[in-house]
Structure formats: C-alpha cells, structure tokens
Amino acid sequence: MKEEVSFLQRLRRLTFGDILGWTVIPVLMIIVVILVYNQLLLAIEPESMEANIIGSREIGFKNVLDATAEHVRLILISTGLAIAVAVPAGILITRQGFRDFSGLVLGVANVGQSVPSIAILALFMGVLGLGATTAIFALWLYALLPIVRNTATGIEEVDPNVIEAATGMGMTPRQILLQIELPLAFPVMFAGMRTAAVINVGTAALGAFIGAGGLGTFIITGIPLMRDRMILVGAILTAVMAVLVDWILDKVQDRLVAPTARA
Amino acid sequence: MIRFEHVTKIYPGTSSPAVDDLSFTVPTGEICTIVGPSGCGKTTTMKMVNRLIEPSGGDIYVLDERGELRNVLEMDPILLRRSIGYVIQQIGLFPHRTILQNIGTVPQLMGWDEARIRRRAEELLEMMNMSLEYLDRYPHELSGGERQRIGVARGVATDPPVMLMDEPFGAIDPINRNILQNEFLRLQREIKKTILFVTHDIDEAIKMGDKICILNAGGILEQFDSPAHILSHPANEFVEDFVGADRALKRLNLVRVEEVMDSRPPLLQATQNAEEAIGFMSERGLRFAYVIDADRTLKGYVRLRDLKGKTGWVDEFVEPAATAILMGTSLKDALSGMLVVDYANVCVVDAHNRVRGLVNTEMIHRAVVESESEKSADEEGEE
Numbered sequence: 001m002k003e004e005v006s007f008l009q010r011l012r013r014l015t016f017g018d019i020l021g022w023t024v025i026p027v028l029m030i031i032v033v034i035l036v037y038n039q040l041l042l043a044i045e046p047e048s049m050e051a052n053i054i055g056s057r058e059i060g061f062k063n064v065l066d067a068t069a070e071h072v073r074l075i076l077i078s079t080g081l082a083i084a085v086a087v088p089a090g091i092l093i094t095r096q097g098f099r100d101f102s103g104l105v106l107g108v109a110n111v112g113q114s115v116p117s118i119a120i121l122a123l124f125m126g127v128l129g130l131g132a133t134t135a136i137f138a139l140w141l142y143a144l145l146p147i148v149r150n151t152a153t154g155i156e157e158v159d160p161n162v163i164e165a166a167t168g169m170g171m172t173p174r175q176i177l178l179q180i181e182l183p184l185a186f187p188v189m190f191a192g193m194r195t196a197a198v199i200n201v202g203t204a205a206l207g208a209f210i211g212a213g214g215l216g217t218f219i220i221t222g223i224p225l226m227r228d229r230m231i232l233v234g235a236i237l238t239a240v241m242a243v244l245v246d247w248i249l250d251k252v253q254d255r256l257v258a259p260t261a262r263a
Numbered sequence: 264m265i266r267f268e269h270v271t272k273i274y275p276g277t278s279s280p281a282v283d284d285l286s287f288t289v290p291t292g293e294i295c296t297i298v299g300p301s302g303c304g305k306t307t308t309m310k311m312v313n314r315l316i317e318p319s320g321g322d323i324y325v326l327d328e329r330g331e332l333r334n335v336l337e338m339d340p341i342l343l344r345r346s347i348g349y350v351i352q353q354i355g356l357f358p359h360r361t362i363l364q365n366i367g368t369v370p371q372l373m374g375w376d377e378a379r380i381r382r383r384a385e386e387l388l389e390m391m392n393m394s395l396e397y398l399d400r401y402p403h404e405l406s407g408g409e410r411q412r413i414g415v416a417r418g419v420a421t422d423p424p425v426m427l428m429d430e431p432f433g434a435i436d437p438i439n440r441n442i443l444q445n446e447f448l449r450l451q452r453e454i455k456k457t458i459l460f461v462t463h464d465i466d467e468a469i470k471m472g473d474k475i476c477i478l479n480a481g482g483i484l485e486q487f488d489s490p491a492h493i494l495s496h497p498a499n500e501f502v503e504d505f506v507g508a509d510r511a512l513k514r515l516n517l518v519r520v521e522e523v524m525d526s527r528p529p530l531l532q533a534t535q536n537a538e539e540a541i542g543f544m545s546e547r548g549l550r551f552a553y554v555i556d557a558d559r560t561l562k563g564y565v566r567l568r569d570l571k572g573k574t575g576w577v578d579e580f581v582e583p584a585a586t587a588i589l590m591g592t593s594l595k596d597a598l599s600g601m602l603v604v605d606y607a608n609v610c611v612v613d614a615h616n617r618v619r620g621l622v623n624t625e626m627i628h629r630a631v632v633e634s635e636s637e638k639s640a641d642e643e644g645e646e
C-alpha cells in the first residue's frame with residue numbers, strides 16, 4: 001500500500017485510546033520492576049541486617065539480570081524451535097493426502113498439552129539429564145500444540161471461494177499456499193505463537209527444578225530458605241515478563257497483520 | 264468456441280452420472296447460459312472446461328487465443344486455467360490484496376511487469392465505469408456490486424477468448440443485478456468473449472444467453488437453442504414447465520424497442536406556431552405530437568384539443584412527457600413503463616434525450632403475435 005503519512009500527521013491521528021494502549025502496560029511494568037528493585041535495596045534495613053545482607057548478596061542486581069537473560073533464552077529457543085516444527089506440521093495436515101493425519105497429530109499434541117509441565121520435566125530428566133536442554137525440550141513440546149492447531153485452523157478457515165477462485169485462475173498449489181492461504185491464515189497462526197510464548201514464560205519458571213536457571217531459581221531457592229523477598233522477586237519478575245511478552249507480541253501483531261484481515 | 268463432445272461425469276462412489284453424454288457447441292463471441300434445477304450438473308459442466316473437475320468421458324475443445332481448437336484434456340491444467348477467464352458467485356476476491364493486485368492476479372502469473380499490470384487495471388476500471396481511486400483499496404471497502412465488477416474485471420484481465428461465469432450475479436439484490444446484467448451485456452458487445460454462464464434463474468438465462476443449454480437432473484440435455492426458439496418451441500414438457508407459463512411474456516424480454524418502433528414519430532418544433540401545429544396534426548389524423556428542440560431533444564408533447572382555437576408558439580402548450588423509453592430497452596420494460604404512467608404511446612429517446620421513435624401497445628402486441636410465427640423462420644434463416 002502506498003500511503004504516505006508524515007510523522008506529524010500520524011501523531012495527530014493518535015487517539016487517547018492509542019496512547020493508553022501503548023503506554024499503560026510498559027509504565028505499570030516499569031513501576032513494578034522499580035518496586036522489586038527497591039525491595040532488594042530495602043534488604044539492607046538495620047533491624048534485620050544479618051539475614052538480609054545474605055539475601056541482598058544472593059539476589060544482587062547482576063544475579064537478577066543473569067536470571068532474566070537465562071529465562072529469555074529458554075523461551076526464545078524453545079518457542080523458536082516450536083515454530084520451526086509446528087508451522088510446517090500444521091501446513092502439512094491441511095494438505096490433501098495428509099488430512100487424515102490431522103486428527104492424529106492434533107490428538108498427540110493435545111495429550112502432550114494435558115500432561116502437567118512438571119511431570120514432563122520429571123519424565124525427560126531421566127532421559128536427557130539435568131539442565132537447560134531438558135527444560136528447552138519440555139517447553140518446546142508445550143509450545144507445539146497451540147501453534148500446530150492454529151496453523152491448521154487458520155488455513156482451514158480461509159474462505160473456500162477464495163481458494164476456488166485462485167485455483168480457477170491457474171495458481172499452482174504452492175502459489176496458493178504462499179500467496180493466499182498463509183497470508184490469510186497468519187493472524188490466527190500468530191495468535192497461536194503468542195499463546196505458546198506466553199505460556200512458556202510461566203512454564204520456564206519450573207525449569208529451575210532441574211537446574212535450567214531462569215527466574216524460577218529465586219522461587220525454588222527462596223522456598224526452603226523461607227526468604228519471602230527472594231520468592232517475590234522471582235514470582236513478580238516472571239509475571240512481569242509474561243505480561244510484557246504478551247504486550248510486545250500484541251503490538252507486533254498489529255504491525256504485521258494486514259489491515260484487511262482485521263476488518 | 265467451446266465444444267462439448269459426449270462429455271460424461273460420474274463422481275466416484277455414485278452410479279448415476281452427474282453429467283450424461285453432453286454435446287453442444289458455443290459459437291465464438293456468444294454467451295451460452297446453462298440453466299436447470301439444482302443437481303442438474305450445470306456447475307459440474309462448467310468446471311470441466313477448466314478442469315477444476317475432470318470429465319469421466321468425452322472431450323472438450325476450446326478455441327485458444329491463436330485461433331486453434333484445443334482439447335482441454337491434453338493441456339496442462341494450470342496453463343489452461345490461466346488462459347480462461349473465471350468469475351464465481353461469491354467472487355472470491357483476495358481480501359488481503361488491493362483491487363490492483365486482485366485484477367493483476369493472472370497477469371502477474373503470466374509474468375507481466377508492474378507498469379503493464381497497472382495500465383491494464385486502469386483500463387479495466389474505466390471499462391467498468393469505476394474511479395481509479397479504487398485501485399489501492401481493499402475488497403472489504405467496496406459494495407457488493409462494485410466487488411462483482413472487480414470480479415469481472417479480474418476475469419477479463421488478460422483478455423482471454425473464453426470465460427466461465429458461475430452465477431456471477433447470484434448474490435446481488437434484484438435492482439443491482441439488473442444493472443450489472445445490462446452493463447455486462449454492453450461490455451460483451453465490445454469484448455465479444457465466448458462465455459459459458461451458469462445460472463439457476465431462467466429469466467437471467469433468457470436475458471443473458473445467445474444460446475441456452477437447459478439441463479435436467481442427472482445432467483441430461485433437454486434443449487440447446489436460442490432463447491427465442493426455446494420460448495416459442497420448447498422441446499418437451501420439461502422445458503415448457505421450466506421456462507414457465509408466461510413464456511409468451513418472456514419473449515418480450517428478447518425484443519428491443521428499436522426493433523418494433525416507428526422511427527418517424529410526429530414531431531413539432533418548439534418554435535412553430537399553434538396554427539401550423541393544428542394543421543400538421545389534422546392532416547395526419549393525430550391527437551398529439553411530440554415537441555422537440557432544434558437538436559431533436561425531447562421537450563414534451565402537445566394535444567390537438569389543447570391547441571384548438573389558440574394562437575401562439577407550440578412551446579406554450581407543451582406538456583412534459585411523464586416517461587420516455589431509452590433505446591435498447593426491452594419490450595417488457597417498455598410495456599411496464601407504459602402501464603405505470605398509463606400511456607398508450609411512448610417516445611423512444613437515445614442517451615442524449617434526442618427523439619428516435621415512438622412505440623405503442625399495438626406495436627408490442629404485434630411483436631408478440633408475430634414472433635410466435637416468424638421467429639422460427641428467422642432463426643433458421645440466420646443459421
């Protein structure tokens with residue numbers, strides 16, 4: 001689309017709602033993070049000096065950053081691999097000749113989804129051992145279902161008349177897939193990826209049980225030590241990350257999805 | 264030209280054919296409407312031409328752009344489809360693509376460059392009487408009628424000699440359907456495509472078709488002929504029932520006013536005086552005459568009794584005509600217009616409101632009566 005809009009024009013077009021939509025979540029999240037950071041600083045209060053000095057040493061700013069980075073890494077790798085496998089799988093089960101497998105594939109993915117995440121971690125710990133690899137494998141398995149399902153649903157929901165018109169005008173099956181089906185299915189597919197990523201933020205916290213690192217480390221270390229602030233830091237930051245990932249992907253979706261598909 | 268030779272389609276898992284030993288030929292530049300009750304295989308018949316459905320037996324030939332008659336079953340289906348215009352009922356415009364990109368679908372597949380696609384799209388929008396602003400819009404921003412026009416434009420984008428249209432106006436309200444039908448007929452007079460046009464509406468089949476192919480359940484061809492001949496000589500009871508008891512009236516749809524009108528209606532100039540006008544009418548035994556400007560534009564009419572004993576210009580006594588019939592109107596619409604205003608005579612004008620003739624109920628009556636006896640003779644003469 002050749003719509004040339006200057007920055008000023010775009011600025012003027014912004015409604016109050018737009019501004020709210022863009023700012024509320026990040027501002028809230030920044031406030032929460034500052035509060036968490038203050039909790040860490042407050043750890044050096046005089047009356048309970050001893051206990052909290054240990055606390056502050058353990059949950060130092062650098063530790064928090066490292067854990068956050070680990071968490072992000074777990075999610076990026078697992079979701080990325082899931083997209084790489086689930087999108088082709090989702091496409092495949094909508095192709096003629098493979099439709100019969102669609103029930104089977106979705107069924108298996110469904111079962112995978114209904115097994116509790118902690119159980120999957122425990123199961124594969126035996127096979128893959130402790131560490132990030134096992135966690136990534138479990139997260140990957142978890143992310144598959146929403147993406148496969150949404151890819152297949154998105155493609156199947158494309159108006160059959162549109163496909164018929166495309167076929168009748170002489171598009172090859174490949175052209176129909178790449179130029180018609182995938183662009184039209186994209187909003188639904190992307191929603192699946194978004195769901196998978198957000199679920200993974202929470203599930204990744206469990207990775208700490210098998211030594212995968214991430215924000216969950218603060219929680220599972222804090223529980224036996226009865227260190228509330230440590231638990232809170234882990235829990236709150238995980239929640240903040242889930243909200244932010246969802247928000248960022250929401251904005252990406254707005255960008256990527258063609259104006260027509262939303263109308 | 265599109266030729267069917269003993270074409271049969273039996274869907275897997277069924278014993279009775281959907282299309283049964285169908286043979287007919289659509290001459291180049293003509294519209295053939297395929298009509299019949301639901302389940303008669305009309306869409307199946309059409310889709311076998313571009314092989315969206317593969318025939319079980321028989322051959323289908325299509326005249327390609329180089330004037331060669333080719334067996335579609337021996338062509339690559341993808342290339343075959345690109346060479347045939349295709350328009351379907353739900354239009355199937357690509358919602359994520361602009362009008363320009365939609366119209367450019369087949370040109371793009373054929374490897375046209377962008378500038379050429381844009382030029383062609385602009386040309387087609389002009390042909391459809393649509394503003395060029397539409398090029399960068401998306402289908403959902405258009406009305407149903409506009410989308411249908413784009414559907415047709417997309418179908419003719421590469422100027423294919425043969426087109427398939429599957430109930431193209433089926434989802435449009437009656438008023439707009441009528442407009443679109445007339446527009447399409449006007450367009451067809453310019454582009455002269457060979458068209459297979461599927462419809463379930465016998466009135467549409469009669470109006471749009473140069474030939475009508477009437478199918479019965481099980482894909483049996485009941486009659487293949489011109490609309491006039493089918494109406495005057497239905498082949499059997501099925502066709503007679505299908506075209507309806509009002510087939511004599513339907514024939515009015517096939518005749519245009521200019522075919523029966525008196526092209527020398529009584530005319531008076533607005534600048535003549537009353538005395539001259541009275542003389543003119545008495546001489547010819549008329550009770551009225553049309554009044555025109557210097558350039559034949561219709562101003563209205565004057566009645567003899569209004570003028571009797573008066574002096575002055577004709578202009579002062581003109582009554583505006585409540586209705587005038589446009590050239591190209593069918594007798595059915597003309598008669599309906601006359602009944603509405605209760606005129607026995609009505610003036611025929613061209614697009615610039617210039618007087619071209621006069622029709623009255625008597626001429627229409629004569630046309631119906633004559634067509635019964637003469638049409639068949641004419642048809643044979645033409646062929």
